[in-house]
Amino acid sequence: MNKRIIITGGNSRFGQELKKSFSGKNIIYTTRKDLNILNIKSIEKCLEKHKPKYLIHLASLSRPMIIHEKDIGSSIDANIIGTANIVKKCFESNIKLIYFSTNYVYPGDKGNYRENDALKPVNNYAWSKLGGEASVKLYENSLILRLSMTEFPFVHDKAFKDAKNNFLYRKDVIRILPKLLDEKGIINIGSNKSESIYSFAKKTQPNVKPISVKSVKNFPVNSSVNINKLQKVLKNKNRKNFSKMTNSKSDFSKIIYPAGPSVTQLEREIIDDMMRFGWDNYDYVEKFEKEFANYHERKFCLMTPSCTMAIYLSLKALNIKKDDEIIVPDVTWTATVSPIVELGAKPIFVDVNKNDWCINTEKIIEKISKKTKAIFAVDLFGNMPNMEKLKIISKKHKILLLEDSAEALGSQLNGVKAGKFGDVSFHSFHRTKTITSGEGGVLLTDNKKLFLKAKLYRDLGRSEKNSYIAEVASLKFMPSNIQAAMAYGQFKRLKELLSIKRNIFNEYKKNLSKIEVHFNTDNKNVKNGLWATVIYFDKKYKVNIPKLIRFLEKKKIYSREFFRPLSSQPGYKNFTSNKIAKQNKISYSLFKNTLVLPSHYNLNKHDIQKVCSYIIKFVNI
Numbered sequence: 001m002n003k004r005i006i007i008t009g010g011n012s013r014f015g016q017e018l019k020k021s022f023s024g025k026n027i028i029y030t031t032r033k034d035l036n037i038l039n040i041k042s043i044e045k046c047l048e049k050h051k052p053k054y055l056i057h058l059a060s061l062s063r064p065m066i067i068h069e070k071d072i073g074s075s076i077d078a079n080i081i082g083t084a085n086i087v088k089k090c091f092e093s094n095i096k097l098i099y100f101s102t103n104y105v106y107p108g109d110k111g112n113y114r115e116n117d118a119l120k121p122v123n124n125y126a127w128s129k130l131g132g133e134a135s136v137k138l139y140e141n142s143l144i145l146r147l148s149m150t151e152f153p154f155v156h157d158k159a160f161k162d163a164k165n166n167f168l169y170r171k172d173v174i175r176i177l178p179k180l181l182d183e184k185g186i187i188n189i190g191s192n193k194s195e196s197i198y199s200f201a202k203k204t205q206p207n208v209k210p211i212s213v214k215s216v217k218n219f220p221v222n223s224s225v226n227i228n229k230l231q232k233v234l235k236n237k238n239r240k241n242f243s244k245m246t247n248s249k250s251d252f253s254k255i256i257y258p259a260g261p262s263v264t265q266l267e268r269e270i271i272d273d274m275m276r277f278g279w280d281n282y283d284y285v286e287k288f289e290k291e292f293a294n295y296h297e298r299k300f301c302l303m304t305p306s307c308t309m310a311i312y313l314s315l316k317a318l319n320i321k322k323d324d325e326i327i328v329p330d331v332t333w334t335a336t337v338s339p340i341v342e343l344g345a346k347p348i349f350v351d352v353n354k355n356d357w358c359i360n361t362e363k364i365i366e367k368i369s370k371k372t373k374a375i376f377a378v379d380l381f382g383n384m385p386n387m388e389k390l391k392i393i394s395k396k397h398k399i400l401l402l403e404d405s406a407e408a409l410g411s412q413l414n415g416v417k418a419g420k421f422g423d424v425s426f427h428s429f430h431r432t433k434t435i436t437s438g439e440g441g442v443l444l445t446d447n448k449k450l451f452l453k454a455k456l457y458r459d460l461g462r463s464e465k466n467s468y469i470a471e472v473a474s475l476k477f478m479p480s481n482i483q484a485a486m487a488y489g490q491f492k493r494l495k496e497l498l499s500i501k502r503n504i505f506n507e508y509k510k511n512l513s514k515i516e517v518h519f520n521t522d523n524k525n526v527k528n529g530l531w532a533t534v535i536y537f538d539k540k541y542k543v544n545i546p547k548l549i550r551f552l553e554k555k556k557i558y559s560r561e562f563f564r565p566l567s568s569q570p571g572y573k574n575f576t577s578n579k580i581a582k583q584n585k586i587s588y589s590l591f592k593n594t595l596v597l598p599s600h601y602n603l604n605k606h607d608i609q610k611v612c613s614y615i616i617k618f619v620n621i
């Protein structure tokens with residue numbers, strides 16, 4: 001069925017934001033070059049070429065508002081004549097027309113306006129939009145949206161303290177738009193909270209100055225709209241499960257990203273606090289380190305600009321140097337191992353276990369030599385290695401145990417948290433991780449001497465007594481207070497975030513129960529933080545993972561390959577031999593049969609159902 005959509009004003013601010021969320025061969029964003037609303041021939045040509053079912057009419061003249069008073073010609077052309085042209089052509093081809101109007105068509109004195117209330121535009125801009133509405137209204141197959149919409153964050157430095165509105169951010173409008181396409185008539189769009197523009201603005205623009213509407217001409221004191229009709233429509237759509245436009249058959253569907261954060265007002269407010277009071281101190285760094293150490297029952301925590309830096313800094317503080325050897329699992333992210341190489345030491349690649357994807361403790365023993373300084377265990381995808389055994393080995397051979405728990409925030413082994421096991425352990429707050437500060441990481445340890453040394457090295461080796469004196473020559477690994485504020489806010493939400501990750505994992509498990517796949521470990525001993533859901537396909541399916549990834553990409557579903565054995569990568573060629581693929585058989589076979597599923601915080605049940613249905617389809621082809 002034809003679901004093609006043409007969008008006029010593809011380069012408008014709203015059009016550009018829409019494009020980031022929805023794209024595909026059935027959504028055509030046009031600019032004046034492709035479709036000039038003042039040129040009937042150009043409209044005809046474009047509609048003839050694409051034969052859309054829907055047309056979302058965004059092209060208009062809006063800001064600056066004053067232009068509609070000063071240059072009424074442009075206002076009439078763009079908003080009235082241009083819209084009328086669009087209506088005529090949609091009418092001829094029976095294309096569903098969705099028109100973006102404004103709440104400023106209402107009188108703006110009492111607020112809470114319903115769709116059938118009397119209209120009295122507040123200024124020329126609103127009159128021009130109402131002019132457009134007038135022609136749209138003649139056409140039955142149309143929808144007029146009267147939006148009380150604004151951008152995030154609030155853009156002006158002044159806001160009216162005595163004027164009310166119920167603004168909805170553009171991004172929230174984009175979220176509901178697909179559910180409205182099949183509606184007709186007029187629908188108000190706004191948030192469910194009517195408040196002064198100043199109090200609304202302050203949430204995202206704390207330094208905004210309050211001003212009075214009395215200071216300007218013709219500004220409405222209350223333009224809030226009643227959204228009962230909108231709520232009813234959305235409720236009905238939800239009951240029908242998922243909007244027709246966003247179901248798996250449509251191309252007008254959400255892009256499913258592999259990973260991404262959940263950020264709320266809490267983090268914004270904490271960062272805002274840092275922005276106002278956090279420039280002459282590292283208060284958030286210190287607060288975050290303290291709480292993060294407490295949570296992991298560790299004595300010391302040091303935050304760094306990334307986890308990679310935390311690893312490098314620790315190895316440096318541990319005096320790891322040229323020709324030292326460190327035993328590492330063959331499958332992990334390169335950042336576990338690149339700091340070792342950077343310091344001139346040698347990584348020794350050991351195979352992993354088939355069931356938990358973590359380092360094989362049996363195989364470690366045979367690799368221990370006089371040069372071995374440490375075993376670097378990795379809690380891959382929140383799974384946990386046999387820590388008891390690793391501790392015994394490290395003790396017996398007097399070598400260090402390092403724990404890379406970058407992927408295991410919230411994981412527990414027999415009730416003990418990932419990040420507690422190593423002489424030094426590490427976490428990452430990369431933008432894809434369970435909590436994020438954009439980039440960021442920490443080291444955790446109970447060893448005071450090591451902690452103090454790492455702390456000294458973290459900040460150019462500067463003396464505590466006189467910060468202008470360098471006790472040792474060192475690089476700088478300081479995180480910013482902004483990073484720490486973000487991490488602090490995210491960490492406050494850890495419980496909630498872990499539960500979202502768990503829901504995603506459970507949903508995948510439910511929807512993939514029909515095929516034989518092995519998930520991240522999550523059982524009575526290992527409680528997984530479930531940063532990302534991962535599936536290992538039974539070999540009987542002979543799944544070609546790169547092909548599956550490409551297949552999903554065509555559906556706008558972005559998954560990832562498993563970690564490629566480091567011993568197979570050019571950057572590590574000096575540390576491998578021809579025999580390694582045979583020696584590390586499990587690592588190589590895991591890479592061939594495993595897929596990292598999209599685990600973005602914004603996934604809902606329907607997205608996951610969609611991902612799973614395509615995976616099942618692919619393996620059954």
Ligand SMILES: Cc1ncc(COP(=O)(O)O)c(C=O)c1O
Nearest residue numbers: 306307308333335336406428430
């Ligand atoms: C296992 C592992 N180690 C280390 C890192 C490095 O973390 P970062 O990106 O914060 O430097 C990551 C994350 O990407 C990782 O997954």
